[in-house]
Amino acid sequence: MxxxxxxxxxxxxxxxxxxxxxxxxxxxxxxxxxxxxxxxxxxxxxxxxxxxxxxxxxxxxxxxxxxxxxxxxxxxxxxxxxxxxxxxxxxxxxxxxxxxxxxxxxxxxxxxxxxxxxxxxxxxxxxTLGVNVVLKLAAQIASVLHSGYDYQVIEENHRNKKDSPSGTAEKLAVAIKHVLEKVRDTNHDIPIHSIRAGDMIGRHKVLVCGEYDQIEITHTAFSRTxxxxxxxxxxxxxxxxxxxxxxxxxxxxxxxxxxxxxxxxxxxxxxxxxxxx
Ligand SMILES: NC(=O)c1ccc[n+]([C@@H]2O[C@H](COP(=O)([O-])OP(=O)(O)OC[C@H]3O[C@@H](n4cnc5c(N)ncnc54)[C@H](OP(=O)(O)O)[C@@H]3O)[C@@H](O)[C@H]2O)c1
CATH class of the missing domain: 3.40.50.720 (NAD(P)-binding Rossmann-like Domain)
Structure with missing residues (x-):
């Protein structure tokens, strides 16, 4: 090839x-x-x-x-x-x-x-495979924890990254919204918070926050490889x-x-x- x-x-x-x-x-x-x-x-x-x-x-x-x-x-x-x-x-x-x-x-x-x-x-x-696994996990969590939990996506990338939010963050937000729409009567967009600083290679976090507990899933790329x-x-x-x-x-x-x-x-x-x- x-x-x-x-x-x-x-x-x-x-x-x-x-x-x-x-x-x-x-x-x-x-x-x-x-x-x-x-x-x-x-x-x-x-x-x-x-x-x-x-x-x-x-x-x-x-x-x-x-x-x-x-x-x-x-x-x-x-x-x-x-x-x-x-x-x-x-x-x-x-x-x-x-x-x-x-x-x-x-x-x-x-x-x-x-x-x-x-x-x-x-x-x-x-x-990356890791981010795709996070996407899948986020959708699975949303299908179980749909009532009483708030979802937020936080992403960090290097200071020169041109687009904000990142494509991955948008995809995470859409995937979660898509599942929540199916299981509960809502069409709220999932908030995305973007940080642009230094030479951060890429970190995406999904925060699932309820009244008494919270779950976080994070993917961090250590290398552009x-x-x-x-x-x-x-x-x-x-x-x-x-x-x-x-x-x-x-x-x-x-x-x-x-x-x-x-x-x-x-x-x-x-x-x-x-x-x-
Ligand atoms: N999918 C993912 O997981 C993932 C991961 C990393 C990056 N990305 C994406 O990949 C893209 C590049 O990222 P980067 O951080 O490497 O950006 P970058 O440092 O700005 O590099 C972009 C490169 O593409 C060249 N370029 C731009 N438009 C072109 C065109 N029309 N024809 C030929 N060359 C062109 C630029 O040339 P000049 O310098 O001459 O303008 C530069 O060399 C971005 O969209 C970024 O979001 C995606």
Whole structure:
């Protein structure tokens, strides 16, 4: 499997290093006009020559024809897939996107594109196994402790993180709300508290607080390698598949729709496309 990576920022650099160790990395894309274009990856990672070229996304079609990647892992920004998903689908390049601040419209587009096209996409705002287990636990707790308990999500991330709250925090809040709506008559959003400070890698806490006791579930990432591992696992999963998937599919944590996102679809889009989380 030939993997391309887009985004060589705080997380992308660690992902590049990890994929290189797995001997899975074929090329890295950077932004048009980036000073990194044309350099060897080793120069950017402050390592000896690695033999992996960094290419700009300019004339993407030509580069896909030359390098023929099977899967593209995306740690860039929503703009990249907005502009290039059609081209990637044209060249049968499957996608794992870890980018977190997609709009509902972006997600709808991915759903429609994967239905029509020949590629698979993993939409992974929460890429680690640990966070996916926390998502599952939070939904299970909400199905039992629904009366007399308040739910809050608290997330901490590094000072340069662009989106706030994080995609994972939003997903936790939606998952809990979704379960509570089913078992009790409420449609209150679950409050999310975001902290942006220093170089915190990522901590998500669900606080379940009753009158006499409380439960806390916390996931703390110690290293960005956790994101790289998840992305590599998702790439192995999506290679050869079609449709839109989430990380619960990658990790086999399915269950019956424990995390279905309330994605409002137009009537003609209602038929299922792959499995969406
Ligand atoms: N799913 C998860 O569990 C998870 C974990 C970690 C991070 N993330 C997400 O991954 C994304 C990146 O995070 P980060 O902290 O690494 O951000 P970052 O430090 O800002 O890095 C983003 C990188 O992507 C590049 N980029 C942005 N738009 C691009 C485009 N259109 N074409 C090509 N390259 C582009 C940037 O290039 P320039 O520097 O030239 O702008 C930069 O190198 C964010 O959405 C973040 O939330 C998700």
């Amino acid at each position: 030939r993997i391309a990576l887009v985004g060589l920022g705080t997380t992308g650099k660690v992902v590049a290093e990890y994929l290189y160790q797995q001997q899975a990395l074929t090329l890295v894309f950077c932004r048009e006009n980036s000073p990194d274009a044309g350099r060897d990856l080793g120069e950017v990672l402050h390592r000896p020559y690695m033999g992996i070229t960094i290419e700009s996304t300019e004339n993407l079609e030509d580069k896909l024809k030359t390098y023929k990647p099977d899967v593209l892992i995306d740690f860039s920004s929503p703009k990249f897939l907005r502009e290039n998903l059609v081209t990637l689908a044209k060249y049968n390049v499957h996608v794992v996107t870890a980018v977190t601040d997609y709009s509902q419209m972006d997600k709808k587009r991915m759903k429609v594109m994967t239905r029509k096209g020949r590629i698979g996409v993993v939409l992974a705002p929460n890429i 956790a994101y790289a591992e998840g992305a590599f696992k998702a790439a192995q999963f999506i290679f050869g598949r079609k449709g839109l998937y989430g990380m619960k599919d990658v990790y086999g944590l399915g269950g019956k729709g424990y995390l279905q996102e309330p994605l409002k679809m137009e009537p003609e889009e209602k038929e299922p496309v792959g499995v969406y989380a």
